[in-house]
Every structure is written in C-alpha cells, then in structure tokens.
Amino acid sequence: MAGFWGKRKREQQEVQAQDADLARNAQRALVEADERLRVTGDELIFAEAELGGESTRELREALESVRHHLGEAFHLHQLNHDDIPDTPEELRTRNARIVQLCEWAEELLDDRTDALAERIAMARRAPEIIVKVRADAERLRTRVPAARDTVERLGARYSEEALSQVAANPSEAEQLLGFAEHSAGVAERRREADQREQANLALEAATEAVRRASTLLDAVEHFEVEALRAESTLSSIVEDSREDIASALREPSTPAITKAVADLQTALSALPAAGVNTDPFSQLSRLREANAALDAAITAARERAARPLPPLEHVRHSIDDADRQLAVAKDVIAGHRGWIGADARTRLAEAERIRIDLDRYLGASAAAATHIDEDHREQAMAMARRTAFLAGEALQLAQRDIDQARPQQGPDQWGGGGWGGGRGSGGNMMGGILGGLVIGSLLDGMFD
Template sequence: MAGFWGKRKREQEELEAQDADLARRARTALVGADERIRVTTDELVFAEAELGVDATKELREALDAVRTHLGEAFHLHQLNHDEIPDTPEELRTRNARIVQLCEWAEDLLDDRTEALAASIERARRAPEIIAKVREDAVRLRTRIPQARETVQRLAARYSAEALAQVEANPAEAEQLLGFAEHSAGIAERRREAGQREQANLALEACAEAARRAATLIDAVETFEVEALRAESTLAAIVEDSREDIAVALREPHTPAVSAAIGDLQAALASLPAAGVNTDPFALLSRLRTANAALDEAIAKARERAARPLPPLEHVRHAIDDGDRQLAVAKDVIAGHRGWIGADARTRLAEAERVRIDLDRYLGTSASAATDIDEDHREQAMAMARRVAFLAGEALQLAQRDIDSSRPQGGPDQWGGGPQQGWGGGRRGGSDLMGGILGGLVIGSILDGFID
C-alpha cells in the first residue's frame, strides 16, 4: 500500500511540474506576442511609407487579426488570476490555448513580413538601383553596334530561319534600354512626390527592362559561338551516320531497320552543298533524331535475332487454343452457376479480360486476323497462352465446385428409388435435378418442392 501511495504522489508531483512549466510558457508567449505586435506595427508604418497602402494590405490585415486573437489570450490569462478559484484542468486548458494563440500570431506575422522583405529592401535601395540601371544602359548601348555587325556577319553564313532567333535582338535591346531609362526617371519623380507605389512599379520595370536588354545582346554573341559548335558537331555526326548506315546494311534486315536506314539516308541527302547558307541547329537535330532511330531499330533487330519470333501459325494456334478453352470454361460455368464459387468465376473473368486486351493490342479481332506483323507476334502469343491458362484454371476450379456439390449417395439420393427417379428413368432424377440446380436459383426451387 505504501508503494501505491508513493507512486500516486510522484505522478501528482510530475503533473504539477508540467502545469507550472505550461504556465511559464503561456506568460512568456503572451509577452513575446505582444511585443511582436508593437514591432510589426512600426514596420508596417515604414513599409507603407516605402511601398504604399495597397502593397502592405495583407500585413495590415494580419495585424488586425492578431490583435483580435491576442485579446482572447489576455482575457484567458486574466481569468487565471481573478478571485474565482480554478481547477488544475481549467488552468491547464487556458494556458494551452494562450500558447496556441501566441504561436499562431508569431507565425502569421513572420509569414507576412517575410513576404514584404524583398520589396522593402528594393525600395530602400531605390536610388542605388536607378543609378545602376542608368550605368548599365550606357554600357549596353556601346555594345549594340557590335551586335548589329555580328548579325550581318552571321547572315552571310546562316539561313534566315537560323537567324530568326537573334536577328531582331539589337533593335529590341535598344528599345528596352530606352524604356529602362524612361522608367528610371519616373521612379525618381514619383518617389520625390511621395507616390511610393507608382515609384516602386516604375523601379521594377526599369530594372527588368535593363536585364532583358543585356540578355538579348548576350544572345547574339552566344548564337555565333553555338552555331560554330553545331557546325563542328554536324560534321562529326555526318561521318558517324555514314558509318552507321554501312554497319546497318550488314545487320539482320527488318522493316524497322530498313525504314530507319532510309530516313537517315534522306537526312544526309538533304544536307545543303558547300557555300549555301544553312541552319546548323535544324540539320543537327534532324540527323541526331534519324541516327538515334537507326540505333534503336538495330538494337531491336539484334534482340529479335537472338530470340527468334514465333511463326505466324504458332501464334494462330495459341489464339485458337485459348479461345477453345475459354469457350469450354464459359459453357461449364454457365451450365452450373448454382454450384460455381468465387475462385472459378474470378479466373474466368480474368481470362475474358486478357482476351479483350489481346484484340485491343492487335487492333482487330485476334480470331479473325489473317496476319499478325512480327512486332506483335511474341506479345500476342504470350497473351493467348495467358487466356488458355486462366481458362484452364477456371475449368478445374469449376469442376472442383461441381464435384463437391453433387450428392454423395448416387442418383438414388435425389428420391424416387433405384428404378424410378424424378424423371421416370434410372438416372433421370439425378440428371434432371443436376440441370435444375446448375441452371436455376436453388433456393426458389427448393421452396417450391417443400410447399
């Protein structure tokens, strides 16, 4: 008994310690959340001054919600210290709620202030950003004539289709730089006038325009380098493709290999003569695609040669065998439905599903197909054999169910006598009853006999 009371005392002491810790957490959280509201309120004033009222709407709404819920937390804390005695459970529930409300408030304000952090930082650096945009515009303008010369030089070597992606870049870059400088001036004037929202929009626009202009000018130089690289790669791909064709002609010929050889030969034949402006990127892409298709066709042909395909007549025999076994299983189960269990029915349903999938795979009725191309024979045979296997299992399981459901004492057990059954003959009674039970609902028939 002393041990029991000692255990109860320790448990009570642990619970009191937990409650005391929860109370301390509640007080600390309440003070922290209240201070966070004060700090965030000051941040909101600054953010509104930098970004405008619309940009800070979500932070303002979050502060209003937090103040409302923190009022509930203060009320709960007051109840903990009023003159009305509270039970430990009441104190525990209130303190847990205070901690929950304060943590929610801190998380919400963190989320909203972090969302504005980048915009506030950009607004603070507005003079620096504007100065940088103007410097970039001056520097990039000096590169535009060189970009135009590069485009003209490229036009003498590459086709109009190839140059379409960079031909207009210098003119577009010049327009963007003009827009960037104009937007920078608007950002300055709106900021001086206290129109912070408009100033920030203009600031973002000028920085983005300058960035895009730099990208367009860089793209011209990048195109020249990449085009030269594509030409070098194209020469290597042409040599490799000719070697691949020579190898492919010695491989086992399948329709897919022959078609792939023809496509690669056509791609090689379409290469322009020397001195003609070309699109090295398009030519390289076409050759790579045709080369990869030939590699894939050869790999499949080699795999097929290592594993000979079944002759068409074997595939036809497999389909016919599957259909026959499926038909037998369906007839047996249909004729003895009252005796057939779930296993046999499941195998039959799966066999029928695979048979339907076989027709879909071949794109026509497998039993009526006069020919099956080589690419489909192996899979078709596997599916047909699967149908036969499932149908055979269904038939075995159905026979098991039928055998286990037959009367064990012979045909005389159905009534009548050794010479006279239900049907008037020696075995007529059992045959008739078997047909009835196999084809009709057993319960309703038996009810009729009993009546």
C-alpha cells in the same frame, strides 16, 4: 495476471505522458502563433509605408485569416480549462487541432512575408538601385553597335532561318534600355512625390528591362560560339552517319532498317553545298534524329534475331487456349455464384479485362483475326497466356470455394442435421442453390 496488469498500467502511463506533451505543445504553439501575429501586424505597417496598400494586400488578407483561425484555437484552449469535465479523448482532439491551426498560421505568414521581403529591400534601396540602373543602361548601350556588327557578319555565313533567333536582338535591346532609363526617371519622381507604390512598380520595370537587354546582347555573342560548335559537331556526325549506313547495309534487311537508311541518306543529301549560307542547328537536329532512328532499327532487328518471333499458328493456339480456359472458368463461377469468393471473381475479372485489351491491341477480334502482324505477335501471345493463366487460377480458386461450401458426403447427409438447418449440410446446400447453383448440376449430383 500480475504481468498483464503491470503492462496495462505502463501503457496507460505512456498515453498520459503523450497527452501531457501534446498539451504543452498546444500551449507553446498558441503563444508563438499569437506573438507572430502581432509582429507580422507591425511588419505590415512598415510594408504598406514602403510599398503601398495594393502590394501588401495578400499579407493583409493572410493576417485577417490567421486572426480568425487563432480565435478558434483560443476557444478550444478555453474549453480545455472550463468547469465542464473533459474526457482524455476530447482533450487530445482539441490540443491536436490547436497545434494544427498554429502551424498553419506560422506557415502562411512565413510565405507571405518572404514574398514581400525582396520588394521591401528594393524599396529601401531605391536611390541606390536607380543609380545602378542608369549606369548599367549606359554601359550596355556601348555594346549595341558591336552586336549589330556581329549580326551583320554572321549573315554572310548563316541563313536567315538560323539568324532569326538573334537578328533583332540589338534593336530590341536598345529599345529596352530606353525604357529602363525612362522608368528609372518615373521611379525617382514618384518617390519624391511620396507615391511609393507607383515608384516601386516603375523601379521593378526598370531593373527588369535592363536585365532583358543584357540577356539579348549576350545571346548574340553566344550564338556565334554555338554556331561554330554546331558546325564542328555536324561534320563529325556526317562522317559517323555514312559509316552507320555502311554498317546497316551489312545487317539482315528489315523494313524498319531500309526506311531508316533511306531517311538518313535523305538528310545527308539535304545538306547544302560549300559556300551556301546554312542553318547548322536545324541540320544537326535532322541528322541526329535520323541517326537515332537507324540505331533503334538496328537494335530492334538484332533483338528480334536473338529472340525469334513466334509463328502465327502458335499465337492462334494461345488465343484459342485462353478463350477455352476463360469460358470454362466463367461457366463454373456463373453456375455456383453463391459459393464463389472474392479471389476467384477477381482473377476472372482480370482475365476478362486482358482478353478485351487483346482485341483492342490487335484492332479486331483476336478470335476471328486471320492475320497478325509480326510486330504484334509477341505481345499478343503474352496477353493470351496471361489470360489463360488467370482464368486457370480463377477456376482452381472457384473449385476450392465449391469444395469448402459443398456438404460432406456421409451416412447422415440427409438425416440428422440435413434439411433441418444443420451447418454441415442442408444450410450450405440451400445457400449455394439460392446464390445461383445451376439446376442441372444439382440434378446430376442427385442422380449420380
């Protein structure tokens, strides 16, 4: 007994220590969140001066929301120290809520200030960024003529479809550079007029336009390299494809292999003759897809050869067996529902679900199907066997429930505690009858 009370005392001390830690955490979190609110309020003033009111709207709304919820946290802390006695559970709930509110406030303010940090830094470096935008635009303009020459040279080798992704890049880049220079001028004038928000928007547009122009010009150079690489890869895949076709013709013929070989031959035949402008990217994609389809067909055929398909007759027997098992389980459970527990009912429900899925999988009633495609036989047999297994389990579990609920046979079955409501006989039997015991089963048991 002394050991029991000693353990109980230690547990109480541990709970009290945890509550004390939680109270200290709540107080510390409340102070830190209140300080963060004040500091972020000062940051908002500077941000509005740099970016304008509209750009800082989300931070301003976040501050208002944090003030409201911190008011709730201060109120909860006040309740912890008023004159009304509190239970440990009440104190614990309030302190946990205070910590939750303060953590949420810190995370929200972090998210909003981080989103503005880069824009504030850009606004403070605006004169430097404007100079850089103009220098970058001037440098990129010198690349435009070379990009036009590259596109013209590529046009003699590749089709219009292949060049469509870069043909307009030089002209688009030139337009973007003009827009960037114009936007930089707008940013400079708006900044001089102390219209900070408009100046920042114009500066962001200028930097983005320069970035996009650079990307477009880079894409022209990359296209030439990638096109040569695609041509080199294409020649290798053509050779591999011809070898794959020869290998596939030595495999046992199946409809899938025959179709895949025909598709790959068609893709090879569609390759243009030498000297014709080509699109190596699309040709490479078509050959890869056809090659992958042939590989998949051969793999499937080899797997099927290693694991012969079940005969149709076996599949039909499996479906018939599943239906018989399911019917028996349903009859027994329906006839003794008052005694059947959750396990047996669950197995039966799952068996019925899989049996319905089997009909859907075959696209018709499995019991009435006169033909099942070879591609569907393995799955159909597996589903039928699973149905039969679950139905058998449901029957076993149902029989167990019935045996446990059925009154024990003995000389005192109809006397003593029988119909008088004893736990061993009459009460259980009447519960089973009222719960759904089939009358025929009862009469059979009596006359036996």
